[in-house]
Amino acid sequence: MSSQVNGRPTGDGGTVKDREIAAEQRYVDIAYARLEEMRADAQAMIREGYRQSLAGTKGSLVDRDAMVHQAALRAQALDVADDGLVFGRLDLAPGEKPAGEVRYVGRIGVRTSEHDSLVIDWRAPAAEDFYRATPEDPRGVVRRRVLHSRGHTVVDLEDDLLDPDAADGMTIVGDGAFLASLARAREGAMRDIVATIQREQDEVIRAPADGTVLVRGAPGTGKTAVALHRVAYLLFRHRRRFGSRGVLVVGPNRRFTAYIERVLPSLGEGSATLRSLGDLVDGATATVHDTPALAALKGAETMAAVLRRAVADHAPGAPDELRVVFKGVVVSLDRRVLDRVRNDVHRRSRGSVNAARRQVAEMLLDALWQRFTDLGGPEAAREAEGAEAGLWNAILAADGLASLDDEPGGRPAGSGTPREQFDARVREQREFADFLVAFWPIRRPADVLRSLGDPARLRRAAGRELDRDDVARLASSWAGGAPFSYQDVALIDEIDALLGSPPRPSRRRASAAADDPFVVDGVNILTGEEVAEDDWEPDMQELTTSMERLERSRRVDDGVVEERPEYAHIVVDEAQDLSPMQWRMLGRRGRQASWTVVEDPAQSAWEDLPAARAAMEAALSGERPSSRNRRRKPAPRRTRHEYELTTNYRNSTEIAAVSARVLARALPEARPARAVRSSGIAPVVRVLPESGLAAAAREAAEELLAQVEGTIGVIVPFHPAEAHDEGTIPLPHEIASARWDAAARERLAAGLPDRVQVLDVLEAKGLEFDAAVIAAPETVAAQSPNGLRVLYVAVSRATQHLVVLTSEPEWEGILLSG
Numbered sequence: 001m002s003s004q005v006n007g008r009p010t011g012d013g014g015t016v017k018d019r020e021i022a023a024e025q026r027y028v029d030i031a032y033a034r035l036e037e038m039r040a041d042a043q044a045m046i047r048e049g050y051r052q053s054l055a056g057t058k059g060s061l062v063d064r065d066a067m068v069h070q071a072a073l074r075a076q077a078l079d080v081a082d083d084g085l086v087f088g089r090l091d092l093a094p095g096e097k098p099a100g101e102v103r104y105v106g107r108i109g110v111r112t113s114e115h116d117s118l119v120i121d122w123r124a125p126a127a128e129d130f131y132r133a134t135p136e137d138p139r140g141v142v143r144r145r146v147l148h149s150r151g152h153t154v155v156d157l158e159d160d161l162l163d164p165d166a167a168d169g170m171t172i173v174g175d176g177a178f179l180a181s182l183a184r185a186r187e188g189a190m191r192d193i194v195a196t197i198q199r200e201q202d203e204v205i206r207a208p209a210d211g212t213v214l215v216r217g218a219p220g221t222g223k224t225a226v227a228l229h230r231v232a233y234l235l236f237r238h239r240r241r242f243g244s245r246g247v248l249v250v251g252p253n254r255r256f257t258a259y260i261e262r263v264l265p266s267l268g269e270g271s272a273t274l275r276s277l278g279d280l281v282d283g284a285t286a287t288v289h290d291t292p293a294l295a296a297l298k299g300a301e302t303m304a305a306v307l308r309r310a311v312a313d314h315a316p317g318a319p320d321e322l323r324v325v326f327k328g329v330v331v332s333l334d335r336r337v338l339d340r341v342r343n344d345v346h347r348r349s350r351g352s353v354n355a356a357r358r359q360v361a362e363m364l365l366d367a368l369w370q371r372f373t374d375l376g377g378p379e380a381a382r383e384a385e386g387a388e389a390g391l392w393n394a395i396l397a398a399d400g401l402a403s404l405d406d407e408p409g410g411r412p413a414g415s416g417t418p419r420e421q422f423d424a425r426v427r428e429q430r431e432f433a434d435f436l437v438a439f440w441p442i443r444r445p446a447d448v449l450r451s452l453g454d455p456a457r458l459r460r461a462a463g464r465e466l467d468r469d470d471v472a473r474l475a476s477s478w479a480g481g482a483p484f485s486y487q488d489v490a491l492i493d494e495i496d497a498l499l500g501s502p503p504r505p506s507r508r509r510a511s512a513a514a515d516d517p518f519v520v521d522g523v524n525i526l527t528g529e530e531v532a533e534d535d536w537e538p539d540m541q542e543l544t545t546s547m548e549r550l551e552r553s554r555r556v557d558d559g560v561v562e563e564r565p566e567y568a569h570i571v572v573d574e575a576q577d578l579s580p581m582q583w584r585m586l587g588r589r590g591r592q593a594s595w596t597v598v599e600d601p602a603q604s605a606w607e608d609l610p611a612a613r614a615a616m617e618a619a620l621s622g623e624r625p626s627s628r629n630r631r632r633k634p635a636p637r638r639t640r641h642e643y644e645l646t647t648n649y650r651n652s653t654e655i656a657a658v659s660a661r662v663l664a665r666a667l668p669e670a671r672p673a674r675a676v677r678s679s680g681i682a683p684v685v686r687v688l689p690e691s692g693l694a695a696a697a698r699e700a701a702e703e704l705l706a707q708v709e710g711t712i713g714v715i716v717p718f719h720p721a722e723a724h725d726e727g728t729i730p731l732p733h734e735i736a737s738a739r740w741d742a743a744a745r746e747r748l749a750a751g752l753p754d755r756v757q758v759l760d761v762l763e764a765k766g767l768e769f770d771a772a773v774i775a776a777p778e779t780v781a782a783q784s785p786n787g788l789r790v791l792y793v794a795v796s797r798a799t800q801h802l803v804v805l806t807s808e809p810e811w812e813g814i815l816l817s818g
């Protein structure tokens, strides 16, 4: 027999629950005391490491480093565990396991000085039962107890009785603390859920480390939370593999990464890299979203072919004639020959265009020599030899060019075959060096994209992939220093992959390069290699460019520069929104990686889902993205584990009902998740004139400030940065969208406390608020073919209060009665 109690008095001053809490507190105190000792040990180890370094032997530095590093990591993990160290207890049934065994589960493992277990790390196999046991499958667990703490103090308990037959005399307490914890006020940053991970979530977290884990689930089912806990699990169980080669977590936008950034550190894992799709590429940060139509153009895989042609086009300002002099003979190459050279080099050097200058120089020399012999140059040169002013020098003078032969300090042509002499002499000429730098500059990917703001240049690159209207819209989005969009970042990465890195730097002293004819202004003009002294300052734009790239590169111990890191595991959140070009960007970072992909297709703003799926499959299989548009040879598919999460932990049942109605319109075949918590607070829909929506949104936010302790999101339609096409009549939703520009949003937020956030529907992805105010659902729904799915995202953000403001009366019925 067990006894279920909820605060019943015991007669000795407290309730049964109080007594149970006090008993758990005694255990927790012992665990904290031991944690304190472990901390002191870690600090002593750090001190010992430094002491050894003073011993002065050669090996001691290395030993010290390793010791200090290990001890510092340990100290850090112990610090993290300081808050809520122990959160779970399992009472096991007699049987295979020792009778009456009790296990405590916590943020990290704690052992006594005799190595007996006091607390089991939540990621250890022995903790699995804590998350997996159910009444149907108790796994030997009689009672599961969750301890809710504030700092070191246990404040509440909640028990699950899993095996009533074995619970003889066991006290069962609890009054829905888990559900109450779901209703807690949100602070603007996501928290870990380590104490209350549910069984279906735990299966995802502990899924096999290889291949791909694909997780689907409706809003609020814990996809993001689960993905982050999986990272902590993988780093704990496979530290060597994932710790050294790295884990990348990618979210949709910067607001979202800011929202989730505290979760992993709170689990003691600070080593994963967290990036949004807008800041995955160094040197190009996205600050704006494109309109859905423009995003569809930029994100389509056809852009790969367009960019390949754009990279192969001549650089802006590239000269179209090369003239050099040899032995008084002027030799020139015209545009036709230069185009041929450029195309040949591009064909051979895709992926290493920025490092191909040496190849360009060789091909130009071949073409110059060919021209020289065609002109009868060798004979003319022989005749001119010794003469002060031959025929060719006269031509030269007329063209205003000086032969190096005439320059004081010019070196004798030297020995070797005529061709070798020719090459050596031409290479020395300033004209040749200057030409090479201008003809084959080291290019920055962002500059290449900006250069496509010139419609003529974009038209040349467009091929059959883009029509005239597409070219005009794209070019205007890149013209005139407009900020980069989230889709642009993937295009910049594509260009980066085509251009490749500039040649590796070697900081040779300038003196070593003083006699090198290829060195111009501190850089080898053939290789782009920097050979300057440390204090040398570049004074040419191009050199600054290569310096910037080098600066942002990661220098590894042996001096090798790693431009784009590859990761051992990649987590992609909100994956339903990735465009094919964004998948290519991610694929480049994880060719050998295993993946965790979490998504909800019903929340997708992306129109061409089949194309995005194909690009996703290519990325997950480690396929090298082909820049040509030919059919891919499918790479072998890696093992895949698919999961679905079915319980909505975010929304109250009242709000979940509203979002289910929107879902039924957006995707009639989709199933909503089951919400578990009723708040008793009915969602509100207010109808008012369109011109009054912004003022009403502010008013609603002010009212809600008095009703909730935590965050309030005011979610407004997306404001397109693109100008409306003159000559066409704007649609009503286009006029309405124009109301929600940055200035209008600022006015709305002015003077309100930080816990009110005003954001557009695209920024709201993945976020969560205590209360949400949705302005103009009719405009959101009409803004794109997937507008209803975008609205579904917006209405599923709130935990307690939902207020919708609309100018169209029928929306009241749509949202409140289906």
Ligand SMILES: Nc1ncnc2c1ncn2[C@@H]1O[C@H](COP(=O)(O)OP(=O)(O)OP(=O)(O)O)[C@@H](O)[C@H]1O
Residues within 6 Å of the ligand: 182, 191, 192, 193, 196, 197, 198, 201, 217, 218, 219, 220, 221, 222, 223, 224, 225, 226, 600, 649, 650, 765, 766, 767, 768, 796
């Ligand atoms: N087992 C759990 N215990 C406590 N809270 C949970 C649990 N699972 C999820 N939550 C909470 O539910 C909320 C929603 O979780 P999360 O943001 O991970 O959902 P999601 O599926 O990623 O949603 P969306 O699709 O809208 O991005 C969060 O506040 C999260 O902390």
